[in-house]
Amino acid sequence: MAQSFIRQLQLVQICSCFLLAISSSVYSSTNLEIVESGSQYRIIQIQVSLAEENTAKLGDKSNSLASATLTEQKSHPNHYQIWYATQPFDNLSNARMHSYVRIAETTGLPQPSIGSGYDDCWADSEPAHRDSLGIAVFEPTTRTWSCSLTGMLPETDYWFAVIAADSSGQPIRFDEPILTVPGRTDIGDQPPPAPDTQRVLLILCSILLFFMGLFAYLRWSDLRTGNLDSRWAHIYVAPAIIALAILSFYPVCYGIWLAFTGAHQSSLGEEEFIGLTNFITVFNTPGFLRVTLFTLIWSIANVSAHVGIGLLLAVVLTRAELKGKLFYRTLLLLPWAVPGYISILAWRGILQTNGLLNDILGTNLDLLAQVTSAQVLVILVNIWLGIPFMMMSMSGALMGIPRDMYEAAELEGVSKWKQFLHITLPNLKTTLVPLSLLGFIWSFNMFTVIYLITRGKPTVGFGEPGATDILITYVYDVAFQYGQYGVAAAWSVVIFLFLVAFSWLYMKHTRATESAA
Amino acid sequence: MSRSVPTASNEQNQEENTEQDIAQRWYTPAEIIALRRWLIWAIFVNLMVLGVEVLRDNLFAQQLHTLGIASLIVCRITLSKANHLPILRWLCVASALLGISLGGYSMASSDFLIYDYWSRLWLIIPSALCFYWMLSSRVSHWVSGISSTEAQRGHARNRTLIPLLDNIGTHTFLIHAITLVIIPMLWILDVSISPGNVLGGKIGDAFSLEHFEKVLTSAEFWLWTKNSIIVSLGTTVTALLLAIPAGYAFSRYSFTGKKASMFAFMLIQMFPGIIILVPYFMVMKTLGLLNTAAGLMLAYSVTALPLGVWMLKGFFDTVPRELEEAALLDGCNQLQIFWKIVLPLSIPAIAITALFAFLAAWNEFLLALVFNTSNDQFTLPVGLASMIPSTGQRWGDFAAASILVSAPVVVLFMLFQKSLVQGLSAGAVKG
Numbered sequence: 016m017a018q019s020f021i022r023q024l025q026l027v028q029i030c031s032c033f034l035l036a037i038s039s040s041v042y043s044s045t046n047l048e049i050v051e052s053g054s055q056y057r058i059i060q061i062q063v064s065l066a067e068e069n070t071a072k073l074g075d076k077s078n079s080l081a082s083a084t085l086t087e088q089k090s091h092p093n094h095y096q097i098w099y100a101t102q103p104f105d106n107l108s109n110a111r112m113h114s115y116v117r118i119a120e121t122t123g124l125p126q127p128s129i130g131s132g133y134d135d136c137w138a139d140s141e142p143a144h145r146d147s148l149g150i151a152v153f154e155p156t157t158r159t160w161s162c163s164l165t166g167m168l169p170e171t172d173y174w175f176a177v178i179a180a181d182s183s184g185q186p187i188r189f190d191e192p193i194l195t196v197p198g199r200t201d202i203g204d205q206p207p208p209a210p211d212t213q214r215v216l217l218i219l220c221s222i223l224l225f226f227m228g229l230f231a232y233l234r235w236s237d238l239r240t241g242n243l244d245s246r247w248a249h250i251y252v253a254p255a256i257i258a259l260a261i262l263s264f265y266p267v268c269y270g271i272w273l274a275f276t277g278a279h280q281s282s283l284g285e286e287e288f289i290g291l292t293n294f295i296t297v298f299n300t301p302g303f304l305r306v307t308l309f310t311l312i313w314s315i316a317n318v319s320a321h322v323g324i325g326l327l328l329a330v331v332l333t334r335a336e337l338k339g340k341l342f343y344r345t346l347l348l349l350p351w352a353v354p355g356y357i358s359i360l361a362w363r364g365i366l367q368t369n370g371l372l373n374d375i376l377g378t379n380l381d382l383l384a385q386v387t388s389a390q391v392l393v394i395l396v397n398i399w400l401g402i403p404f405m406m407m408s409m410s411g412a413l414m415g416i417p418r419d420m421y422e423a424a425e426l427e428g429v430s431k432w433k434q435f436l437h438i439t440l441p442n443l444k445t446t447l448v449p450l451s452l453l454g455f456i457w458s459f460n461m462f463t464v465i466y467l468i469t470r471g472k473p474t475v476g477f478g479e480p481g482a483t484d485i486l487i488t489y490v491y492d493v494a495f496q497y498g499q500y501g502v503a504a505a506w507s508v509v510i511f512l513f514l515v516a517f518s519w520l521y522m523k524h525t526r527a528t529e530s531a532a
Numbered sequence: 533m534s535r536s537v538p539t540a541s542n543e544q545n546q547e548e549n550t551e552q553d554i555a556q557r558w559y560t561p562a563e564i565i566a567l568r569r570w571l572i573w574a575i576f577v578n579l580m581v582l583g584v585e586v587l588r589d590n591l592f593a594q595q596l597h598t599l600g601i602a603s604l605i606v607c608r609i610t611l612s613k614a615n616h617l618p619i620l621r622w623l624c625v626a627s628a629l630l631g632i633s634l635g636g637y638s639m640a641s642s643d644f645l646i647y648d649y650w651s652r653l654w655l656i657i658p659s660a661l662c663f664y665w666m667l668s669s670r671v672s673h674w675v676s677g678i679s680s681t682e683a684q685r686g687h688a689r690n691r692t693l694i695p696l697l698d699n700i701g702t703h704t705f706l707i708h709a710i711t712l713v714i715i716p717m718l719w720i721l722d723v724s725i726s727p728g729n730v731l732g733g734k735i736g737d738a739f740s741l742e743h744f745e746k747v748l749t750s751a752e753f754w755l756w757t758k759n760s761i762i763v764s765l766g767t768t769v770t771a772l773l774l775a776i777p778a779g780y781a782f783s784r785y786s787f788t789g790k791k792a793s794m795f796a797f798m799l800i801q802m803f804p805g806i807i808i809l810v811p812y813f814m815v816m817k818t819l820g821l822l823n824t825a826a827g828l829m830l831a832y833s834v835t836a837l838p839l840g841v842w843m844l845k846g847f848f849d850t851v852p853r854e855l856e857e858a859a860l861l862d863g864c865n866q867l868q869i870f871w872k873i874v875l876p877l878s879i880p881a882i883a884i885t886a887l888f889a890f891l892a893a894w895n896e897f898l899l900a901l902v903f904n905t906s907n908d909q910f911t912l913p914v915g916l917a918s919m920i921p922s923t924g925q926r927w928g929d930f931a932a933a934s935i936l937v938s939a940p941v942v943v944l945f946m947l948f949q950k951s952l953v954q955g956l957s958a959g960a961v962k963g
Contacts, residue, residue, distance in 0.1 A: 096924065112924035148922065215818045233788045247866050248785035251777035255837060256793055258774055262834040263800050263808065270811035278814070328709065331702055336695060339703075345946060346710040349717060352945035354895040356913045357934045360920055361716040364723070364927055371719050375647045378588050388587075399712070407953045460806050462898050467917060487806050494810050495902060507807045 093118045094180035097162060099173050110176065114162045116143070117152045124152055125476065136162040147384055147473045219261055226257045273504035280498025293505035306480040306489055310459065313394060313485050317458040320398040322451050325405030330439065332406070333413045351403035359467045362396045366468070386473055386482040393483050397464045405454065412446035413439070448525045452518055459514060462487050486510050559683040561674050562693035563665040564611060567658075570701060571608040574658035575601060581651040596638045600655045603631040607662045614666070615675050625666045631659030724931035743932035753933055755908060756915035760894060762825045763832065763911055767893040768886045770833035771840050775885065779844030780870065784853075801838040806898070813902055823909045831899050836889040843888070847881035848874065884951045887944065894941060912937050 094117055100110035116136060124144035136143040136151035138160040143151035153160055164175075230249040237249075274293055276286035297303070331337070332344055350358060365371040368381045382388040416439065424434045440447075465471060465488045471481030478497075480489040486506065494503035578601045585593040606627040614621035635655035642648040665671060673682065727740035747753050781787070782794060812831060813822075821827030851874060859869050875882075897913040904910060910918065916937065919930040945952060 098924075112921065115922075212818055212820070215815060229789075237788050248781040248787040248790075251781035251785075252787075252793055255774040255778035255841060256796065258834055259796060259800060259837065262830055264796075266808040266811040266815055269815065270808055273811055273814070331706065334702065337699065337702060343706045343710060345949075347706075347713055348946070348949065349713055349942070352942045353717065353938050354913065354941060356895070356897045356917060357720070357938050358716050360917060360930065361720050361934070363920070364925075365716060365719055371715070375645065376584060376588065377643050377645045377647070380587060411954065462806065466898075466901075467920075470922075490806065491809075491898075491902075494813070500810055500814060503810045507810060511807045 096178045096180050097164065098176045098178055099164065100176075101173060110174075113164050115150045115180075116160065116162065117146065117150050118155055118157065119146075119152050121152050121154055125474070127478075136160060145474070149472070149474060218265065222260050222265060223257060226253065226260055230256075270504050270507055273501055274508045275505075276501050278500040278504070280500065286501070289501070293501045294509070296502050297505050297509055300479070301476060302479040305475075306484055306486060309390065309483070310485040310487075312390075313397075314455050314458040316394050317397050317401060317461075318451055318454040321401045321405040321454050321458075322447065324398070325402050326409050326443075328402065328406045329410040329413055330435065333410055347406065348403050350400050351407075355400060356463055356467060358400065359396060359464055362399070363468045366392055383469055384473055389469055389473060389483050393465055393468055396468060397458065397461055400464065401454070401458070405450065408450055409443065409446065412443055416442045448522075452521055455517070455521075456514060459485075459510075460487050461485075462491065466491070556678065556680045556683040559674070559678065559686050559690075560612070560615075561665075561670050561686065562690045562697055563661075563668070563671065564614075564674075565690070565694060566697040566701065567611055567662055567665065568608070571604055571611070571658055571662070573701075573705075574654055575604050575608065577651075577654045578604060581654065584651070593638060593642065596634050597655070600631055600634045600638070603627040603634065604655070604658060607631070607659070611662070611666075614671070615677075618675055621666060621671070621675050625663060628659045628663035628666065632656055632663060635659065720931045720934055723927050724935050726928065729926060729928050743928040744936075747929055747932045747936065750929075752907070752910075752915065753936075756910050756912045757937075759825060759904075759909060760912040763828045763900075764890050764893040766825060766829035767832040767836060768889045770829060771836040771889040772882065772886055774833065775837055775840035775844055776875075776882065779841045780848050780874065782841065782845045783848035797838040797841055800834075801842075809898070809902060812899075816903055821903075823904050823906050825909075827903050828893075828900060828911070831903070832893040832896060833889070835896075836892050840885045840889060843885050844878070844881060847878055851877050880951075884948060887948060887952065891941065891944070 095115070096112050097114040097116070098110045098112050114136065121144040124146055126142055126144045136153075138153055138157045143153055143160070146152050151162070230253050234249045273286065275288055275290060277289045277292070278286045300306075328347060332340055332347075363383075366383055367373075368379060372382070373379055380388075382392055420438050420442075421434060424438060429437075465483055465485060469481070469483045471484035471488050471492065473482045475482050480492075484492075487510070490503050490506045490510070493499050493506060578597060582594060582597045582601065585597055604627075607624050610620040610624040610627070614624060635652045638655070639648065639652035642652070670686075674686075678686070724743050725739055725741065727738055727742055782790065816822050816827045816831075819827075821830070855873055855877075856869050859873050864872065895913060896911075897917070900911045900914045901917075904914065907918075912933075916930060916933055919926045919933070
């Protein structure tokens, strides 16, 4: 870092007044210090020191009420949250939590090096251990630790607070932080050098001109061949095609080019051709096979369940003699009608340790923290989400099957199951084949469910895809957490080739069975 | 079993006898037929219940349920063979009795949770039905062998009874399905009207509108709503402006390059969006469109474009050409025809296309997350998700905001259910 300097904030007045207020509270020996570092990434460091447990001092208090609460909580809390706000902490509703620190045994937990993630925390320049949720964990003997808070705006006044939390992560005594300190971030860095806008504009303009020329030529050739019918057609189609070319085809080509460059967050605009290096990185990612395998399991499980259950519901709902069909259909459509992110987040709340599922079952399980149960649950949520679409698509197709086929079968005494096998399925095939392929591609690229429920956790290894990561969510991390745009583009190309290969095989296979039948 | 041996004296008589014979051989009481199906479901459900007991680490309940499943399996196996071996019938009755008592005992010894009642009933009710029906006189007749006239009467009874029992089964299935579907919705509703930041808890135990009040008075919620409305409306307008002429041209004219352009639209629809996420992001960054409404608007309209073009083309195909020809004779030019005749006729289709584009933009999450990272440019999806970070989650506020956001969308969706579903599935299958 070029301008890495550490500046102690001169906050003597404010600190002493807080110490006054704090001396009557439990955490009298806690000491909060803001150390501001050079803000290339606009980082603020917070240092929290805890003195040795000081029972003698607590005993000095004459007030019996105070000493009662004190003895109750005489040990230091084990969970700390660092909050920040842009106004003093009289009302915490405008504050946001930034970091989370736990004091616990650290044996067996990974210890990622400083700089490999957001919100670094360390004690005595030793990086913190991280638990399965990525929370910093310190040994119980730790007395002083520091955290760097990323993403603060430059030249802004902030108020920081350290708040004790209970073991479930709920802050205790919102109204009484351990300590609050105001701080100010220094001026921001020089904005990164303006990316080469001209080159992109040049490309976009040339695409525009190319298509205008192309359409003019097509129009002219139509005129020459005497096709008068196309009078306005090219002008009508041109805007849509040009928009498509600029905003879809161009990014695709640009993405393929990016995959061969060293594009990175820190060096935007200077994309250097580096050959196949990114692809080697992709295939050498620890856990590459694991994440690919899970993506496959995820997609196949989802598609089969969507198609299977959707078909079952569609068949049931098209039964002529069923009463209340409209009622059922409307309710069953709800997962489709409600915005996806809302129901996904609702499921996350339901699946939490203190959520509805544990209430219903009378248990206290942290299902999202274990690998297998987390994997099963994200799949189940996505199944829940995707059924209505398949159900409706298939009931549309079911309506198209002539009724008299069933009537004839009924007269012949063919059982319902046999009717399904020999009438419904063959008739549905032209819908089922493209629909399931489409479902596969959609599941393969289903980002929201995993991002919102687990974010790929439980963590397997630092920098590796997590246990519930699928390819797409991992690409997101590579691109927007680690900033490796080139590598992410290479991942995208690999995924795309995989999908193309899969679709090709699938279509070939289904066509083969079609001609064999 | 007594079977009437056909006497070969009269051909007519013989035919009749064969028919009766068939009736007799193929007769199974409707109850048995229904039970055969239901017991499979019951075994399936009980296996899931067993899985939950494994999660609960409740060894005693695990043993009870394993036994229960075994008894259901025995019932299922012995059930349909009961007319061949009478002892199987008594085996079935005995194991059904075992199932009832196991379920009853398990229910009495468990906590009084709704889930416990439900799961135990899935053992008790099938067993009880099995027990009751196996002892019924109808089944007794069937087991001890029935005459052909009785069999024919039985067939007649089955014809009315089987659909009835089928319906009961279907309704049970559908009720389970809708329960699973509405649980998250009910949960959101409950959390939003419960005071404080509680998850779970009993449904409807306390009431408070504090979360709605907080959300409705918070500046950021209205800011996000404003952003979402701008982006969604912008998307709708842009997409329509591009899609209407293109759809019309595809429907009406034949021109060089038509096939290639239509193929291009199809190809784009097949493209998984994530592939262009990174290059998209970089183009937007270079053009300075990150953290603006315009960037999202452009991205969304291109996503909505192919489906819109296909739907509109499909609709324009149904507008009779004669109308336009008549107008042409009356001296209208192409533009007038389009404005004055085609457009007014296709307002319903355009409205549905617009609704598609609007809903897609209103609900989109990934691009909004990547493009607009600053709090004051959040759209509702990203804003609402930001209420639920990994710690310090504001569930109550989130739930209240969710209801406010999704209620209009759900109403719109349900109102235009039929056309939306048709359009989407058609677009999907075509693509």
